[in-house]
Amino acid sequence: MNGKPLGLRSVSALLFVRVLLFQPPAGLAVESTPLVFTHVTVIDATGRPPLPNRTVIVAGNRIQAIGETGKLRTPRGAKVVDATGKFMIPGLWDMHVHFRGGAALIPGNESWLSLFVANGIVGVREMGGDIAPTVFQWRAEIATGARFGPRILTSGPKVDGPSPIWEGSFAVTDAQSARDAVRKLKTMGADFVKIYAPGFPRETFSALMDEAKRQNLSVAGHLPLDTHTVRESIDAGVKCIEHLDYYVLPGCSRSEQQIRDKYAGLESLFRQAETFDPDWARDLVARMVQHGVWVTPTLAAATLTQTTGRVDYDHDPRRRYIFPGIWRTWDPKSGGRAPFPEADEKRWERIREQSRILLKMLQAGGVGLLAGSDSGASNNFTFPGWTLHRELELMVESGLTPMQALQTATRNPARYLGELDRAGTVEAGKSADLVLLKANPLTDIRNIEEIEAVVLRGTLLARADLDKLLDDVAKAAASARTP
Numbered sequence: 001m002n003g004k005p006l007g008l009r010s011v012s013a014l015l016f017v018r019v020l021l022f023q024p025p026a027g028l029a030v031e032s033t034p035l036v037f038t039h040v041t042v043i044d045a046t047g048r049p050p051l052p053n054r055t056v057i058v059a060g061n062r063i064q065a066i067g068e069t070g071k072l073r074t075p076r077g078a079k080v081v082d083a084t085g086k087f088m089i090p091g092l093w094d095m096h097v098h099f100r101g102g103a104a105l106i107p108g109n110e111s112w113l114s115l116f117v118a119n120g121i122v123g124v125r126e127m128g129g130d131i132a133p134t135v136f137q138w139r140a141e142i143a144t145g146a147r148f149g150p151r152i153l154t155s156g157p158k159v160d161g162p163s164p165i166w167e168g169s170f171a172v173t174d175a176q177s178a179r180d181a182v183r184k185l186k187t188m189g190a191d192f193v194k195i196y197a198p199g200f201p202r203e204t205f206s207a208l209m210d211e212a213k214r215q216n217l218s219v220a221g222h223l224p225l226d227t228h229t230v231r232e233s234i235d236a237g238v239k240c241i242e243h244l245d246y247y248v249l250p251g252c253s254r255s256e257q258q259i260r261d262k263y264a265g266l267e268s269l270f271r272q273a274e275t276f277d278p279d280w281a282r283d284l285v286a287r288m289v290q291h292g293v294w295v296t297p298t299l300a301a302a303t304l305t306q307t308t309g310r311v312d313y314d315h316d317p318r319r320r321y322i323f324p325g326i327w328r329t330w331d332p333k334s335g336g337r338a339p340f341p342e343a344d345e346k347r348w349e350r351i352r353e354q355s356r357i358l359l360k361m362l363q364a365g366g367v368g369l370l371a372g373s374d375s376g377a378s379n380n381f382t383f384p385g386w387t388l389h390r391e392l393e394l395m396v397e398s399g400l401t402p403m404q405a406l407q408t409a410t411r412n413p414a415r416y417l418g419e420l421d422r423a424g425t426v427e428a429g430k431s432a433d434l435v436l437l438k439a440n441p442l443t444d445i446r447n448i449e450e451i452e453a454v455v456l457r458g459t460l461l462a463r464a465d466l467d468k469l470l471d472d473v474a475k476a477a478a479s480a481r482t483p
């Protein structure tokens with residue numbers, strides 16, 4: 001592809017400009033001008049009702065104080081933003097994304113750092129890919145302020161069975177290689193372990209879980225359901241289950257095991273969903289609460305995959321932000337994942353319906369939920385940032401309140417990461433990662449898209465700055481498209 005080098009050049013030029021514009025050198029950040037929002041309605045994501053007419057004072061990368069407007073003294077020399085009619089929420093986390101697709105797609109992945117921030121996302125949990133050294137580098141540069149972007153937590157390479165499905169995964173063949181893989185991840189600096197293999201033999205899985213515990217790494221991902229039930233996997237100590245439909249729903253069928261013994265792959269999943277038992281589901285929820293297991297449902301990604309080929313994205317306005325290399329991995333017309341057979345659509349609809357019911361049961365039962373988009377190359381049309389917004393909408397459509405949905409991308413990630421004392425809500429002393437909305441997300445969760453400004457670690461990005469970020473990505477993507 002001739003356009004590649006040009007794309008690379010323009011992206012690094014773009015990032016250089018951005019660093020100059022938005023990223024004060026680390027030493028300066030502490031002394032930066034205090035930022036004051038007045039007359040804003042604070043939706044702090046603690047669960048309490050909105051607090052109208054507030055002043056929020058940001059100093060450095062912390063929220064210094066919040067009080068009724070007029071009752072707090074504005075620090076001398078502060079930059080004051082009149083936020084009358086605006087709503088302030090915590091910055092969003094996307095708890096399931098992928099940076100991947102090989103070296104050629106690195107510029108496209110890099111541009112997602114801007115797309116995430118432009119969509120109010122201040123942190124991402126990266127769930128494994130094939131460009132791990134690059135992702136580790138981005139993580140470090142963002143942490144020191146040398147690079148612009150959301151905070152990154154990453155698993156590094158995924159851990160899979162003997163014949164990994166994805167490029168870059170660690171192949172695990174037995175108990176010893178499972179331990180080796182976990183130790184290698186620890187040495188690389190992975191934040192947690194992402195498991196993928198559905199077919200880990202029991203001995204391999206328990207060795208992996210044991211080694212992860214020894215190395216003080218949590219385990220998140222798919223469950224080894226070819227060889228374990230959902231309950232057995234939970235008992236083994238997995239901290240977070242990804243994809244509610246594939247990996248939680250089967251545990252709501254009393255015939256989970258018998259169906260799996262008799263039917264392979266999707267047929268097994270369909271039949272387990274069709275034998276959903278509400279009492280058995282409640283039993284599972286209680287077990288999950290007991291073990292403190294979290295769930296990243298990825299409802300939006302599931303729908304995108306299942307409806308691929310039936311929805312036309314050729315003229316989607318967001319297409320201009322996606323580099324051609326990534327687009328090709330999304331579009332079935334150019335090698336993206338093929339549409340599911342039309343004949344299965346009714347059964348998928350049943351899965352989606354059952355997933356919505358289960359989601360509400362998990363929330364009601366007290367299982368921690370995390371918002372994740374599964375945005376990544378090869379995951380069809382998972383537009384970064386926008387898909388997270390869609391995920392929150394689907395949670396509300398499933399029966400969560402807008403506050404509960406909002407918490408899955410704010411307060412809950414902070415709880416999950418053990419950082420609720422310093423992040424996740426809009427309260428004094430917390431990190432200054434904020435989103436200012438033009439409309440109330442509690443009256444309509446779709447207002448999460450009405451972004452007026454983002455505060456990223458204390459730095460204000462006004463609407464014009466966010467538009468510039470988007471324009472710059474669109475230009476870089478366009479030049480990558482032109483040979």
Ligand SMILES: [Zn+2]
Nearest residue numbers: 096098127374
């Ligand atoms: Zn994923």
